[in-house]
């Protein structure tokens with residue numbers, strides 16, 4: 001559950017129309033301060049305006065801490081570096097959702113509960129017959145997750161902890177199966193059913209890559225790389241998709257509906273879709289004779305809406321610690337596999353040109369998590385359209401944790417921002433026939 005933020009001894013004062021208003025200041029556990037403006041409208045008639053929520057704290061939360069200036073990311077107080085080095089992805093799921101790292105016994109029970117739910121209902125499998133073969137797997141993913149509400153009507157009540165618990169197991173267990181089926185559909189291969197003897201990552205890789213007519217050997221390096229990728233994507237506080245999950249959940253929509261909405265939000269190229277857009281951009285540069293300088297110039301040109309995908313972040317204005325972890329893993333994996341990926345070379349060149357360019361330095365634009373993740377996914381044999389699907393698999397425990405935290409909060413309210421209206425004032429109605 002979210003800890004209540006301390007009320008600081010500081011007070012902020014707002015002067016408006018000759019009056020002064022004292023506003024409470026709240027303080028988080030990392031000494032971050034925020035002005036509590038909940039009473040502002042009642043006392044002054046004013047609202048705050050902050051397009052894109054660049055400076056708006058939507059909630060208090062005890063799940064994830066990030067400090068964009070210092071490049072810090074922690075889940076429940078543990079550094080991302082420690083977790084990425086030492087944990088299995090399912091331990092991270094447990095940590096995010098329940099607040100503590102599991103004991104051995106808790107972990108074994110959690111894994112078993114998830115394993116029991118990996119299969120899809122056979123009728124759910126039939127959805128894939130209806131989707132066009134070239135459907136984007138993010139579209140199939142969100143549709144099938146949304147359709148879980150039709151199959152599991154026994155667990156839709158967000159206020160019943162038992163129903164929520166089983167929905168959590170079902171989501172964590174089935175998302176890899178749904179994702180792998182979307183891929184198999186797109187390449188016309190038979191679906192590979194889950195194998196509950198395997199670990200979470202092994203099972204996913206098998207469902208993605210195995211075919212019924214050949215033995216599939218799971219590469220432990222692939223398993224390790226996938227585990228790491230899922231961990232670094234697992235949570236990132238109030239990002240666009242997590243805020244969407246909270247927003248939808250705040251109306252008491254069920255967990256499946258809320259997660260399906262989060263998947264749709266993640267799909268956009270300014271958010272999770274950036275990993276796919278980044279590799280597409282690297283491909284484009286390669287086809288253009290690897291002319292990195294040309295693309296850097298285009299990104300700087302204000303008359304051109306081209307941006308360097310995988311660069312910049314709303315919060316990280318120093319470096320993205322996830323990008324550092326992934327880059328090291330990428331170096332290790334490509335060296336081990338002896339892969340000579342031209343896109344990786346272009347990525348390295350682009351990184352070094354941009355990091356030394358005044359435009360990027362001044363705006364504090366650094367490579368983000370998506371910059372290298374696509375290159376690793378390629379090395380794992382994951383097709384480009386599936387990159388954001390893997391991001392969704394990683395982010396799922398974070399979405400669930402935030403959804404649960406919101407419901408457990410004593411101050412839970414439906415999310416309903418206000419606006420400053422700029423349209424026409426009252427106009428006289430003109431009947432259809434008299435309109436010119």
Ligand code: ACO
Pocket residue numbers: 269270271272274299300306307308309310311312313314315363365368369370
């Ligand atoms: N390439 C070129 N210029 C950029 C880039 C970029 N990737 N990102 C920002 N800028 C420039 C902007 O043009 C702007 O310049 P100006 O001040 O001269 O007008 C300045 O840097 C600030 O940019 P904003 O868009 O205001 O920054 P914001 O915090 O709103 O956006 C965002 C962050 C959306 C991530 C942006 O940097 C971007 O579009 N990056 C590319 C897409 C991407 O990689 N997204 C993944 C984010 S990580 C994630 O979701 C997992």
